[in-house]
Structure formats: structure tokens, C-alpha cells
Amino acid sequence: MSAVQVRQLWKAYGDDVVLENVNLEVRSGDFVTIVGASGCGKTTFLRMLLGEEAPSRGELLMDGRTMPGEPGPDRGVVFQKYSVFPHLTALRNVMLGEELARSPLLGRLFGGARRRARDKAMEMLEAVGLEQAAGKYPAELSGGMQQRLAIAQALMKNPKILLLDEPFGALDPGIRKDMHGLILDLWRRRGLTVFMITHDLKEGFYLGTRLLVFDKVRDDPQAPGAYGATITYDIPLGETDDGLYREIRESVGLPEEPDVAFIAEHREIEEKSS
Numbered sequence: 001m002s003a004v005q006v007r008q009l010w011k012a013y014g015d016d017v018v019l020e021n022v023n024l025e026v027r028s029g030d031f032v033t034i035v036g037a038s039g040c041g042k043t044t045f046l047r048m049l050l051g052e053e054a055p056s057r058g059e060l061l062m063d064g065r066t067m068p069g070e071p072g073p074d075r076g077v078v079f080q081k082y083s084v085f086p087h088l089t090a091l092r093n094v095m096l097g098e099e100l101a102r103s104p105l106l107g108r109l110f111g112g113a114r115r116r117a118r119d120k121a122m123e124m125l126e127a128v129g130l131e132q133a134a135g136k137y138p139a140e141l142s143g144g145m146q147q148r149l150a151i152a153q154a155l156m157k158n159p160k161i162l163l164l165d166e167p168f169g170a171l172d173p174g175i176r177k178d179m180h181g182l183i184l185d186l187w188r189r190r191g192l193t194v195f196m197i198t199h200d201l202k203e204g205f206y207l208g209t210r211l212l213v214f215d216k217v218r219d220d221p222q223a224p225g226a227y228g229a230t231i232t233y234d235i236p237l238g239e240t241d242d243g244l245y246r247e248i249r250e251s252v253g254l255p256e257e258p259d260v261a262f263i264a265e266h267r268e269i270e271e272k273s274s
């Protein structure tokens with residue numbers, strides 16, 4: 001069964017149509033990368049998958065059932081901006097979700113429950129390579145480490161679906177490469193279904209098993225809000241395809257030259273490490 005089904009989905013804010021007639025079936029274990037022009041509705045789409053926004057029309061199904069209308073433990077999310085709490089250590093940041101879920105008033109657990117939450121949080125920190133930083137505060141961590149921490153937070157509830165909104169957009173290229181290795185490793189080992197927005201088409205080609213392009217198919221310059229974006233390309237990824245890469249780059253309006261060598265190089269690294 002498909003992990004996620006999207007049927008004739010529309011989203012409008014007032015008279016402004018952001019997304020129109022989006023249809024999609026995603027299998028469990030897919031790694032879906034999403035690209036599209038700025039402001040075309042990618043984050044809005046992700047927030048609907050998360051349950052933070054309701055569709056204006058259409059249906060969103062998870063495992064054949066209507067997607068819950070609020071964020072739940074089955075979906076984890078990581079945004080570009082670090083979403084960690086500055087006054088808590090890395091360990092407490094990861095524990096906090098569990099503490100708030102089980103003790104909403106105090107935000108703290110005691111005794112055995114606290115030990116279990118702590119052990120699980122340590123396991124998550126290890127999974128993202130932050131076990132040595134458990135006692136540090138976010139200000140003492142680099143940008144890449146803070147994003148690792150945000151990923152550990154998102155994984156704490158064992159989500160089936162991981163939603164990533166440009167999670168590596170603010171990181172240096174070297175750090176991004178490390179994060180690519182980490183996210184592919186977590187995706188494989190934990191059997192996650194991933195949706196990841198990126199502005200970096202190379203990243204989208206390299207990481208995904210499937211690449212979606214969001215774009216408007218119709219536009220009225222007199223009424224910019226009249227039409228929304230939809231999925232204009234849905235590409236199974238595997239082989240590096242120079243022609244396709246160029247076509248999409250132009251459709252999304254990216255200025256860079258195709259850099260297939262980059263993708264090939266990444267794939268080589270990936271193959272060696274797997």
C-alpha cells in the first residue's frame with residue numbers, strides 16, 4: 001500500500017491559490033526530493049503532510065487513512081532554521097518531546113520513565129553522531145551539529161515519515177556532504193519515507209529515489225493569485241541524466257551549469273560506503 005496518497009489537493013489562502021490539483025502516490029521507503037521556484041508552495045505542501053495546514057480541497061491519505069489533521073508521532077520534521085531550545089542541553093532537547101508528550105504540565109519525567117527517555121535520547125544522539133555532545137548547549141554546537149540535533153529530535157518518536165524543509169540549506173558544502181551521508185544512512189537503516197525540499201537541484205538528484213518539481217502550468221499576469229502550482233515533473237531517479245537535469249534546471253529557473261560530475265562523485269562515495 002502507498003505510504004502517502006495525495007488526491008486532487010488544492011490550497012488557497014483567501015483568493016490566492018497556492019497549490020492546485022496535486023496528485024501523488026508515494027510508496028513506503030521512497031526518498032522524495034522536491035524542488036520548485038521560490039514561493040510556489042513547497043513548504044505549504046510539507047506543512048499539509050505534517051498536519052499543520054489543512055487542504056482547501058482534496059484528500060491526503062497515510063497508509064490508506066485520512067492524514068491526521070495535526071502533527072503526530074508518525075511524522076517527524078526538520079526545518080532549515082535550527083529548531084532547538086537554546087537553554088537546554090543536547091540531551092534534554094532530544095528528551096523534551098517525550099517529556100512533554102507524557103507529562104504535558106511539568107515537561108519532566110521521573111524515575112524509570114525518565115531513565116527510559118534518557119536512554120532513548122542517547123541512542124538518537126548516537127545515531128546522528130552527537131553522543132559526545134550530549135551535555136553541551138546549542139550555542140556550543142556548530143550549525144551542522146545543531147541540524148544533527150534537530151534530526152535526533154525528529155527521530156525520537158520513531159516516525160515513519162520524515163519531512164525535511166531545506167535542512168542543509170544554511171550549511172557549508174563540506175558539512176552538507178557529511179549530512180547527506182548521515183541522512184541516507186538513517187533513511188536506509190530506519191526504513192523511513194522521506195520528503196525533502198531543497199533549492200539545490202544536485203542535492204535533489206543525488207539524494208532522492210524520486211524527484212518532484214512544483215511549478216505553475218498556467219499563469220495570469222493580471223491576477224497572480226488565480227492559479228497555483230502543481231507537480232510538473234515526477235522523475236524516478238537512479239541513472240544520472242544530463243539532459244533531464246538541464247531541462248529541470250531551466251524549468252525551475254536555476255542559473256547553475258549542470259554538474260553531473262558532482263552527482264557521479266557522490267554516487268561513487270555512496271556506493272563505496274554501502
Ligand SMILES: Nc1ncnc2c1ncn2[C@@H]1O[C@H](COP(=O)(O)OP(=O)(O)OP(=O)(O)O)[C@@H](O)[C@H]1O
Nearest residue numbers: 013016018036037038039040041042043044045197
Ligand atoms: N499562513 C499563510 N497565510 C497566507 N499566505 C501564506 C501562508 N503560508 C504561505 N503563504 C503563501 O503561500 C505561498 C507559498 O509559500 P511557501 O512557503 O509554501 O512557498 P515555498 O515554495 O516553500 O517557498 P520558498 O522556496 O521560498 O521557501 C507564498 O506566496 C506565501 O506567501
